[in-house]
Amino acid sequence: MLDRYVSKTSKSKQMHKKAKRVLPSGVSYFLRYFDPYPFYAATAKGSKIVDVDGNDYIDFWLGHYALILGHSPPEIVNAVRQQIENGTHYGTCHELEIILAEQVVKMIPSAEMIRFTNSGTEAAMYATRLARTYTNREKIVKLEGGWHGGYDALHIAVSPPLDVPQSNGIMTGAQEDTIVIPFNDLEEVRKKLKKDNIAAIIVEPVLGAGGGIPADKEFLKGLRELCSEKGALLIFDEIITGFRLAPGGAQQYYGILPDITVLGKIMGGGFPIGVIASRREIMEHMDPLLYERPEFSFHGGTFCGNPVSLTAGLTTLKLLEDGHLLNQLNRQGDKIRQQLYDIFEKGNIDVYITGVSSIFQTHFTREEVRDVRSAFQADRTKLTDYHMYLIANGVFFLPTKIGVLSRAHTKEDLNKILLETENYVKKSQANL
Numbered sequence: 001m002l003d004r005y006v007s008k009t010s011k012s013k014q015m016h017k018k019a020k021r022v023l024p025s026g027v028s029y030f031l032r033y034f035d036p037y038p039f040y041a042a043t044a045k046g047s048k049i050v051d052v053d054g055n056d057y058i059d060f061w062l063g064h065y066a067l068i069l070g071h072s073p074p075e076i077v078n079a080v081r082q083q084i085e086n087g088t089h090y091g092t093c094h095e096l097e098i099i100l101a102e103q104v105v106k107m108i109p110s111a112e113m114i115r116f117t118n119s120g121t122e123a124a125m126y127a128t129r130l131a132r133t134y135t136n137r138e139k140i141v142k143l144e145g146g147w148h149g150g151y152d153a154l155h156i157a158v159s160p161p162l163d164v165p166q167s168n169g170i171m172t173g174a175q176e177d178t179i180v181i182p183f184n185d186l187e188e189v190r191k192k193l194k195k196d197n198i199a200a201i202i203v204e205p206v207l208g209a210g211g212g213i214p215a216d217k218e219f220l221k222g223l224r225e226l227c228s229e230k231g232a233l234l235i236f237d238e239i240i241t242g243f244r245l246a247p248g249g250a251q252q253y254y255g256i257l258p259d260i261t262v263l264g265k266i267m268g269g270g271f272p273i274g275v276i277a278s279r280r281e282i283m284e285h286m287d288p289l290l291y292e293r294p295e296f297s298f299h300g301g302t303f304c305g306n307p308v309s310l311t312a313g314l315t316t317l318k319l320l321e322d323g324h325l326l327n328q329l330n331r332q333g334d335k336i337r338q339q340l341y342d343i344f345e346k347g348n349i350d351v352y353i354t355g356v357s358s359i360f361q362t363h364f365t366r367e368e369v370r371d372v373r374s375a376f377q378a379d380r381t382k383l384t385d386y387h388m389y390l391i392a393n394g395v396f397f398l399p400t401k402i403g404v405l406s407r408a409h410t411k412e413d414l415n416k417i418l419l420e421t422e423n424y425v426k427k428s429q430a431n432l
């Protein structure tokens with residue numbers, strides 16, 4: 001199957017060779033690399049991405065799950081085109097900041113005020129700082145398998161081996177002040193945090209990089225109670241779940257309110273963005289007119305509130321606000337998880353399908369997958385093999401990563417993934 005991929009992607013192969021001379025591993029983000037080399041995109045529209053060799057792929061990766069309306073949807077293209085004529089980057093205050101902030105406050109149940117950043121990483125970083133400021137405490141608690149971007153304090157215990165730093169250069173202090181707790185195991189969490197005076201717990205309501213694994217409602221409820229008991233803040237990283245599980249994100253879906261929410265991806269309508277959202281009394285610590293140093297919590301950056309991102313974001317949120325599309329995608333998600341499971345089961349291949357809403361992931365294992373440890377105990381070589389088979393046959397998942405649905409996916413697109421999965425199962429059986 002790699003042969004088939006290689007035979008179809010000679011221009012990508014050449015490009016990757018060239019890219020390696022000027023970009024480490026030939027890519028802008030190692031996450032995007034896969035063996036033997038990634039294809040290079042030429043264009044993308046709707047549910048499809050076309051590579052430089054002219055192959056098209058039905059895209060379930062969708063720009064790191066940012067594109068809930070698919071690639072270049074007409075509403076976004078029109079809004080952005082108009083905005084670009086009126087200015088690409090003011091670097092001053094402008095009305096769209098207020099309009100989009102009001103829209104987020106309207107949609108996200110726990111939000112009273114927000115601030116814009118340029119990425120999810122930045123939003124998580126400033127949210128962490130804000131929590132430390134507000135509580136006057138240092139220690140941050142994160143979950144095993146939780147991915148919040150590359151900020152030192154949070155770039156810990158994302159993937160096994162969980163006790164080996166994810167990168168060199170992470171400050172020792174950050175490692176010491178971050179406490180890692182297991183996902184979906186409240187009893188262990190309570191034991192582990194018994195003595196600590198913590199500033200915040202940051203959690204993805206659905207582990208993304210950790211395997212597309214939803215938290216149990218009781219687990220999130222337990223974290224909420226624990227934070228309230230300890231005077232700590234609960235931070236929901238809703239960078240994947242925000243505007244996907246429900247118009248008000250996972251907090252609406254689960255009915256559990258965090259103190260701080262971080263958002264990104266879908267929120268930017270295909271352009272860079274991040275958001276920190278919280279109650280007024282917490283957010284106001286970012287206002288140096290109210291809180292002088294050392295009580296002030298800084299946030300900012302050149303492109304914060306960029307009007308192109310904000311226009312695209314506002315257009316997207318307006319389309320998601322009534323919940324109609326999200327309900328439809330959620331139903332399709334339930335269906336595709338069941339259909340994929342049935343195909344593998346019929347072929348006598350052990351799988352555990354995780355996900356919720358329009359998020360889905362296949363794990364080759366007969367065990368239940370409830371956390372990053374069980375997700376990584378599944379057969380990941382087989383998962384890569386499956387995803388590479390799909391890629392070679394025109395269906396794109398970033399190998400080993402979760403897939404998501406979008407408004408742009410047609411019935412034919414969804415049938416294609418089922419058909420290619422059936423073919424993969426047949427091929428696996430023939431190889432036995």
Ligand SMILES: Cc1ncc(COP(=O)(O)O)c(C=O)c1O
Pocket residue numbers: 064118119120121122124147148149150204208209237238239240264265
């Ligand atoms: C849950 C979650 N948090 C944070 C981030 C980091 O966001 P960004 O890549 O925009 O910096 C991501 C990105 O994948 C994410 O999935």
